[in-house]
Amino acid sequence: MTDSALDSNKDEPLRNDIRLLGRLLGDTVRDQEGAAIFDIVEQVRQTAVRFARDGDPASRDELAALLDPLPRDTTQAVVRAFSYFLQLANIAEDEHHIRRRRAHDLAGSPPREGSLVFALDALAAAKVSPEALADFFAHALVAPVLTAHPTEVQRQSLIRNHREIARLLDRRERQQLTPEEAADNELALANAILTLWQSRMLRPVRLKVIDEVKNGISYFKETFFSELPRLYIQATEQLQKRYPEKVWALPPFFRVGSWIGGDRDGNPFVTADILNEALRLQSAATLNHYLDEIHELGAELPLSDLLVKVTPELKLLADLSPDQSPQRIDEPYRRALSGIYARLAATARALDHVDPVRHEIGHAEPYATPAELRGELKVLTNSLKLNGSARLAGGRLRRLLRAVQVFGFHLAPIDLRQNSEVHARSVAALLAAAGRCPDYEALPENERIALLTAEIASPRPLYSPWLDYDEETRGELAIFFAARELRAKYGEAALPNCIISKTDGVSDLLELALLLKEAGLLRPGAEPRLDVNIIPLFETIEDLQKSAAIMDQLFAIPGYRQLVAGRGDEHEVMLGYSDSNKDGGFLTSGWELYKAEILLADTFARHGVRLRLFHGRGGSVGRGGGPSYHAILAQPAGAVSGQIRLTEQGEVISTKYGTPDTGRRNLEVLLAATLEASLTDHENKVEPAGQFHGVMDDLSLRAFNAYRGLVYETPGFTTYFRQSTVVSEIASLNIGSRPASRKASERIEDLRAIPWVFSWAQCRLMLPGWYGFGSAVDGYLAANPDGLATLRRMLKSWPFFQSLLSNMDMVLAKTDLAIASRYAELVADSELRERIFSRIVGEWQLTRRHLLAILERDDFLADNPMLKRSLQLRAPYMDPLNHLQVELLKRHRGGDTDERVARGIHITINGIAAGLRNSG
Template sequence: MTFSVGHSAYPAHDSVPDLSSKDKPLRDDIRLLGRLIGDTVRDQEGAETFAVVEEVRQLAVRFARDADQEARQQLEARLDSLPRDTMISVVRAFTYFLHLANIAEDQHHIRRRRAHDIAGSKAREGDLAHTLDRLAAEGVAPETLADCLANALVSPVLTAHPTEVQRKSILRSERAIARHLDARDRTKLTPEEEAENDEALATAVLTLWRTRMLRPQRLRVIDEVKNGIAFYDDTFFAEVPRLYGRLEDLLQARYPEQDWNLPAFFRLGSWIGGDRDGNPFVTADILRWALRLQSSAALEHYLDEVHTLGGELPLSEMLVPVSEPLRALAAHSPDASPHRQDEPYRRALIGIYARLAATSRALDHHEPVRHEKGEAPAYASPAEFEADLAVLAESLNSHGGARLAKGRLKRLQRAVQVFGFHLAPIDLRQNSDVHERTVAELLALAGRCEDYSSLTEDERIVLLASELESPRLLHSPYLNYGDETRGELAIFFAARELRERYGDAALPNCIISKTDGASDLLELALLLKEAGLLTFEQGEPSLAVNIIPLFETIGDLQASGPTMARLLDLPVYRRLVASRQDTQEVMLGYSDSNKDGGFLTSGWELYKAETALTAVTAAHGVRLRLFHGRGGSVGRGGGPSYQAILAQPKGAVQGQIRITEQGEVIGAKYANPEIGRRNLEILVAATLEASLLDPEKEASSDGNGAQAYYPIMERLSDLAFGAYRNLVYETPGFVQYFRESTPIAEIADLNIGSRPASRKASDRIEDLRAIPWVFSWSQCRLMLPGWYGFGSAVEQWLTEVGEPAGIARLQAMYRTWPFFRALLSNMDMVLAKTDLGIASRYAGLVADAALREQVFGRIVAEWQRTQRALLAIAGQSELLADNPLLKRSIRNRFPYMDPLNHVQVELLRRHRAGETDERVRRGIHISINGIAAGLRNSG
């Protein structure tokens, strides 16, 4: 892309990678979109602004390409001289183009996938067909596969976090542009059609340019709920049933002797509206609203589908026989039209529609868009709705209409199985400290324990276990509790009420942040008992929801195995797990462990925790389900999902896995339905492979498998931990450097999430949330949480063991151990996205010159060590040598992201110098949006 005038809108000299013929359509799309945004800038902002945009781009490219200091000086001088309004126009121009480049890339991925499918190419990694081929080649029997699917759970969980900088209005415009590009690609247009498409694209780009990118006010939790629901309307309602259908078809074709009517093992989840950790705006009333909105969305979808089915099934009983159950269903319909008396399917569907409309009013007080034709009773449960749909399907299948039953009706049946009347299960999450204070007040006011907080861990366990053995409650409506305790109890009471209303699947999980001991789980169990979510049946305690510890820091990960062993050794807790089908879910925190210990140590301690937890649960006869709290960036556990799942230690997946989807990654993965379907398929494919195969079987030639590499990883982790902690937590002035050299303060001020950026009113790194920590380093193009410490660790370890033999050993680890290979692959991506030249400009914002030189100098030296180590171990001559697609993406977009960084630095400088004009602040926030869009996985 360029903003150049005329037809040659794609530069031939500075920023275009060598593209093969198969990538020519991508280049054409980028050229087209670049011309359109350039024309829009010129038409809307004037030729002078347009010329400034192009001048800034060329100077930034010179600086990035040649480290040209003269270009840097010219760039700084040019930016320094720009009026505020012109600078904001420059920021907007580059930001919008990066959004358009993302659209072009996504469309190209779809284009290439279709080309492979049309050509009948061999299935690739992440495809379900490829997975089933692998399983068959490894001798996995269809019965084993069927058993795995019968007990499987694959669940991406959408969370609301303050790196999702997109507004729904922007996403809507971008989807329109994607549709117009797709139309050009799929059909050969007549000249008139092409002109119409050109005009539609130009109009959509103009609409995008004139759409406000920033929110004037901070998001409310309910806004976040609505944003999450939008992805169901756009992608999940259609693509989740299609995913099931594709897998069933592939299985039936390979193993026709078996019936492959799969259970609803793939389910989306949500934290939005239930995650209270550090978010005071999530209350019992918000939880009620969240489920009401979700339910309304699910029922509206069902109403639309039933209405459409009525038009698709005008089958006459004069021409085709029907089953007696269908005839009875039609007879109960409120439809009395004589024109449809011989159309039992339509009459039955009109009756189903009426019942759904009544259900919508009863559950959600929501009035359907289309009114029903008469009164009918509401459905008492999704199962009743499913049963009516099954009557239609059975009648069609039994009377020559199997093809009709397999289409929209089958997809609707699957949607009801997956989404129910609640849409997605909402997890409740709260910090263990809050639970502790709540339990302490309950115990004190009930006269059970005056000072619970002073008890040792052993004393707490004894006391809590005793309380859990008894059905007696501590809470009384006649006692005066503090606001926090009342709020916490209200959430659990609301959860019980909502489960009765929407079904048990609506609220199945409670997560404890900052779990550091067995008492944390017992405290939650006690609170659940107070709300009737832990009851006694014939004297035995029974849990209605899953209690899920979240181990986050390095120390907590290291203690996770012993913590769970102690709990499972406790008779009362073991009985609680038995009441949950002998399944214990454990959540692992990637973000905070990284902030605590650095990239390498976090990854290794997570791996060890999974291994320990697998062993502990197996020893106690309990099935383990791991919930991975990954973010979008590598510094928060991000990276390709397929490789991440296959990099788990042997036995850690067991057919069940939950993974958070956070921040801007949700939009990147699921805003486009076809891209969304691909990402959903990858999760299922990787889970099946990780469960039924041994990804680590090639790990070591000495017969000890991956365990032969553990001592090396342990030493590397220790060394990396020391290097990271020394910089971040032990270097005097580092907090000042971080806060002055990154836009952390401006990110905290941006209206991109309902949750505060810090847990406490503090400047300490320990109190800062991991999300803005990583996001800030991404904005200044250092990505420090994704690599720092690795180079020092490798360099020192090689000194200890000897370089030739040591490098050979690390290279063998890289070739044969999926965990180590995935770790380095993610680091490769992060290093390629860094830019030390741009980062040096952010370092220039640090007022203390000595501090600036000291800290930035250390970071640069470590980056160089890390790059050398990575290239030597991977046997590469340059970064991303084995990832040409990402390399192409970076080369396409970074010349247009770099100017945003330069402008952001200038705006930060002005803002911090006292230029508090709202336009300066708005320019900073738009630049944050653009840089995040360019990086795509920054938060």
């Protein structure tokens, strides 16, 4: 079957699924709320569809006439109906993407961008040698890192319900159902939707950190435990097939990390006790998974030594097992597995105080390390391979071996993160209490560096349990002391990294080094040893610009350079996308990140240090989001070099990793993009990118001035922002454990980037994802009459510029000025409202005109018809939610204290976020 045949009517199954889910939801509303409510919902839907399709102002007025006078309970029912429809549409779309991928695989279509096969084909075409590939894997690290940043508005119970609906849709797709089976399937879907309708959409209380830890673990159970080992096996087999002359045994280069339970920046609820419990829960989940797999292997391997030979090592393992049942005396694999199960059960009790659901047959000693467990599993593998049963070693047992190598006993490495200001205060307290320096924070930077360097090299500790410290310092030291103990308990891989937020100088890294020394995680001496990675996070525009110089100065300090040498001459740097965007705007943030990477790569090369970049991306374009594949390929040449970490945040985690199929695809995309970016010069393939840097400098400066001029220099802008968006209401929505602001202030500088971006998404302006671009291009073209041709060349040949404009295209397609104008009406001061909103509209129009001119298109998303259709489908369901959100905000801010009004606002936030998907 040809691709064109595959693509004809390709969306019909999606339309069928959405019609089915919509009908079942409508039936549920009618049954649960009554015909009158159903009729109102249907009338609103039809009017909204007409407004979205025709843009008829009369339809908008009719919509307002329908929605504005609704009683509170009716309003809630309407809001819930439209919110749930958008959630169901998301499920149907995700299943459709899986369906399309399967259809192409079944038809034998050429491999698609983002697949591992496509990447390996590209490397072969570029004449990349198998030796270069082997070197890549020897030094590679690919690590998505889950964070608890609060943009996931869905409760876990609802996410589980979504997974059940997805499973039922998947069954309809993959199996030919009999009429009775089809009826049962539809009944199960109807019941799932009824459960959804009768479940509370909102959390009654704010999430606790441990709740977030459990949420994070659920993605390992749902996706990572099964799909990460499969990805390793796929990569190994692809390489073996292409290069059979080599034996490909890939190291554990792909890991999933976590910040949940270790990220203290602005979150006072993350403590040493929380860190301890986070690792205990992670470890318990890991060992329970291994126990389940061992139990299943016991059922799969009832092989009798009366019929097959076994190795002496396997016989010994079976003889040492507490399982000496006469019924299994001739089944050495089963007896060996019973012994392994018993040792794992003992390990779970010793490490995590957890009893397995299925009790072991008898007593056994716990494993000291995951390597011990892996060694015993390898005994089974070797015996199977040497005695005619190699195929039996290639399924569950092979996946389990890889899982133990990747997840260890700790599941996911947890990063510790704290703000540089907190580190500085803790160091100041230690120095003052020890009589070393009475006022460290008053010292200039050069004196700080000299003092810290001397203290790091000194074997004498500053800390004493007999001295009194303030509460903050005690809490910080407790975290580092706990980290040392937990690394001894769960292994060094459990806590490998410490990140410093708001890094702006060399002393910030040395302060952390000193705190690590006090906890025994840095040991001075002739050959000093550092046990964890010290990672600066550069976030503001100014800090990005200084980042390479800071690292250059740091590497010039002999003592610190020795520490880096002890870490294998590797050093990680984290780049902050969201705060740099809030600081300088979308265009300038992207460009300064790009330039910082080039300068950092040059600096590290001069010092003989391997650079690993950690990208602090969010879900939205305004926070560094967008398609991961193109984002990685858009990095400057040499910036990836086989190693990349990137954050996965908020609702993006459930979107990417909520089901095994989508999770596997997204893991594969990260590996494929890292391979291509590391081993091919993607950036300069068409023409040298460096020739365009001057143009970007020009555009960036103009965009920066336009953005700063609006957000930080326009009188009254903060008032406009707070009154025209739901930022205050988001702060009270129980979607995360962290406060919305770093400090108790109204300043935008102190507001976290997440509510900043999330608020603009809710009112459908998406301002952080595009503002300033129109003014930048307008000014550039005025000064360069032939500039449009240059910008079009940049688009055609430069992946960075392609990614930048593609992301902006998507964001602008999600904006809606008519709806945004309704939110502007919430601003009490009419002069302020008109002055700022008209300025935003003017910039939007400039941005649209110039973007489409560069793209040579008539409308947004001309090259992405699938997303365009998706947005067109969603618009009639989001528009009423926006309209009702504005009406409810008016009532709430006008003094209506009815709890149903506040709940209604929060449900609309939930629904609009579902409709926009990558909104926070």
